[in-house]
Amino acid sequence: MKYSKCYLEVGTAHCGNNRKRKTFLIYKLRMWSNSSSHSFLLTGFPGLEATHHWISVFFFFIYISVLFGNGTLLLLIKEDHSLHEPMYFFLAMLAATDLGMTLTTVPTVLGVLWLDHREIGSAACFSQAYFIHSLSFVESGVLLVMAYDRFIAICNPLRYTCILTNTRIMKIGLGVLMRGFVSVVPPIIPLYFFPYCHSHLLSHAFCFHQDVIKLACADTTFNRLYPVVLIVFIFVLDFLIILISYVLILKTVLSIASREERAKALNTCVSHICCVLVFYVTVIGLSLIHRFGKQVPHIVHLTMSYVYFLFPPLMNPIIYGVKTKQIRNGILHCFTTHRTGT
Template identity: 90%
Template sequence: MWSNGSLHPFLLTGFPGLEAAHHWISLFFLFIYMSVLFGNGTLLLLIKEDHNLHEPMYFFLSMLAATDLGLTLTTMPTVLGVLWLDYREIGSAACFSQAYFIHSLSFVESGILLAMAYDRFIAICNPLRYTSILTTTRIVKIGLGVLIRGFVSVVPPIMPLYFFLYCHSHVLSHAFCLHQDVIKLACADTTFNQLYPVVLVVFIFVLDSLIIFISYVLILKTVLSIASREEKAKALNTCVSHICCVLVFYVAVIGLSLIHRFGKQVSHIVHLIMSYVYFLFPPLMNPIIYSVKTKQIKNGILHLFTTHRIGT
């Protein structure tokens, strides 16, 4: 039996049975890593530099890009360390901190998508009051509320990890630390740590997705009442990017939840792949979706790089 205060580190795991191919697999993850950094970094730079994008929707988009960057920067260093350098050890404090930020940022992303749905709801269902409702002060309050909810709600299950004794093993099943992986190794009463995350998922992921769904039902009802076909298309077009990001995120959440709850007979490799899809697919796809589907972002990116090229 060993406690978190001992010198024993946890051991991270890559792809069991594919250790010989880890170097090649790491190249794929490195490409994804660089793509996420480039895509989301470009979005943040563009929104900062282009004053035409200093609007509520793009403020929330910049929060989404920053969250995706944070999630990727939190997970990928240890993933590449395991796959590329075969460095598997991680200290208990570092492990628990990584788990905290991974889960917190996931809940923050859900909150941002909800805030973006609220923005689209006001823009389409109450356009005349858009600027008076979504004032700078209110936007900042919404942003802070999303951050506080995400980072505070994960504290209760993470704090006990520092005080548990661990005797089952010290080998984790991923190349990064997750709360559900760590508690499997604890020799203590983990009832709270088993139940609290379920409640948290229901009150954040399920409730957020339900509110987003209801908001789009109301948006669709408003759009269908518009007489002009062009105006209908224009209104719906402003929602396409957000809808795609919502689908990308929640499909990944649902897929990982289903495989975790009901896929005990499924190969461990499938569990690993779904975990990587959940953590890497949304950060990779979100900037692509907005770059392709949003005219202002597309034009801004072209202008940004064209101006930079001319300047050099």
């Protein structure tokens, strides 16, 4: 029986015939329960351990696709001077955020599925949880400022370059980053000081804040309420502002006399609308599952979690590559030039 199997089943004394390993694991679990400095154990797909290597092929394919898609977007925007506009600067921020989310989570998941490496140190676990949640809020902020960009471009086109100057874009970008990374600090810091006397087995192949606080033997009221406040004041508020901005955009577009101009104006928003839907639908789905899905099978919780951090980074570059003419032409030009050069 594998090392991970022993970890999962040591509590019921089904650790195979290796008595030394069993004794070591029981001793280690006791050490964890008597100390605030410990490691956590990550979970892959319970009951599907025999197929972990096959499942890892899917995750690896998604991982490479995300790296390639978002990396290509960043490189293209950097090299093509015709894309040095506010819209594409914000798109570069979105691609960088998606890369950060993927690099934060997927290597840990592949470590569990490929190498059966389930143990993660507490500092690494809390840091991973911090970056997962911070980058989620950053992505929401980037989608918000992209909506602001489309609002200015359509509702006030004559002042577009005056309003969205390079200096203002930098300030907006820093503001989005500060909001995302600072707002998550308060619930993460207590994790380093909580005593953990429950099982040290997490329910995912990565560290979620919600998972960790379930294992703490302390008053976690603040850590349970603060994330709800954050979700309301960031995710919900951002989505409402985006919705209002598109209502105003639609009102402006409908006032345009020419049907071709209306179609052209709306077409510049299609990519962003798709990315907004992809992100917020997964956020809403995961939130509903965590809050009200106690009777839902655990595999559904796992699936929604993976969809949450894999689907938007995978889809965003595809959406912009397909729907944005400048991005599509830039990619074709890069490949054509490369092929001609070779």
